Amino acid sequence: MNPTAGSATSSYLDRYDREPDETKLKLVRQFMTDNPLGFFRELRANKPVLVTPRCTLVALYDDVIEMLNMPNVFTVALYAPKMANGYLMMHDDDPLHYREKSIMQGLLNRDDLPQVREMVREIAARILDNAGGRIDAVGEYCRMVPATIVRDYFGLIGMHRKDLMEWSYWAQVDTFYNQPFDVVEPEERERIEKSHAESGAKLGKYIAALILTKKLTSSLDFLLSPTRKMWWALFRWLTKKRDGRLHDDIVTRMMRTKFPAEVDFDLQRVGVNAGGLLIGTIETTAQATVQTIQYLLQHPELLARARDAVALDDPAEFDGIVWEALRFVPISPYMFRQTACEYTLAKGTNRETTIPAKTNVLALTQSAMFDPKAFEEPETFKAGRNWYHYFTFGYGAHECLGKYVGMVMIPEIVRQIVRKRDLQAKNGIIYDGHMPKSYELTWRS
């Protein structure tokens, strides 16, 4: 994998045209792995909408935006077979998605974020202090910090963090990287699906037990007399103000919030959404952070800038470096959709293309982040670009629910490790398919 290279020596499109239909997909995927930036540059210049036998690729900023703005045309139908219990993510523009996403956005109160960043800082610093100058950054750090946040902030208590990591891992691999346009051997597909089904069953049982336990605990609270409850609430409010820490977690908050039956957000929906918090958090954060750390280590001048920014009180400059790095090494170069009906994309332009119903379409969000339409001098690393043009957390109706948590968690995890003296990588990140497996780092402790 060479996500940072950019120059193409021969025309990708010529090679694509000469390739037999049966192996065209494999070739395209190879281009996207070996040199995504070079391949995407050629697509934007010569074939911004590339129709392949297995999927259609969309490379320009405007067209990606057009697609992602129409969730009922470019749908997430491919998520549905991979998700249980009607989780909001597998719904497009419908009542359940609208309702549950907005409820969850409110419960993940953005006023928590300073405390969440402080939690991340403490967790990350503790892990690094105990590591003695050597760590596998994937398993022991970049996954461990978000798994601890899932436990301590989201409130998924009572399980080993290794189990939380495993459940998140298989859900992500199967949902995002085991699709018809992924090149995966049949036995491997079977193994992924089986592992996802097994871990999904364990997650389901755990969530049921968690909700029951939290329910019993809150019933005990209910037994307190109204006067005691009032004093207890006052005490919690006063201590919250004093120590600046959170005195609840998201699952507890979800269970304490009562909706009338008409809103349709009962305990079962609480459980489904609690599971979604876990699945969405760990692997995404781990991949984003480990790839950013590697990118900085591969670019010593950026690492030096990042280290200078660590010393500043305001994290904005440091964070800007991280967001720009993720443009070069995003967790995925695309988002995928399936058309519900025939649709003509980029109407009235010379790239106008009619896409039939049931076509799988890759919105090449990384290519869009190198389109000069929205990114001036796109090949240049410029920290502090207009945040609204990035696709790091998606775009439109399916934009990431955990975006604001991710926006404090990702840079803080990177920040705590880059401040270490003589930080060095033994080798590059080792991948298992698309997912990072290990990345050994050392520093002077």
Ligand code: HEM
């Ligand atoms: C911090 C915890 C996180 C949670 C709880 C979370 C959860 C979610 C959920 C529920 C969705 C679907 C939203 C919808 O369909 O309306 C989503 C979408 C998305 N998330 Fe996250 N996520 C988290 C972190 C991240 C991170 C760290 C990244 C990347 C660095 C990320 C990237 C994305 C992207 C790109 C999408 C859009 C997928 C699409 O449009 O198909 N997420 N996330």
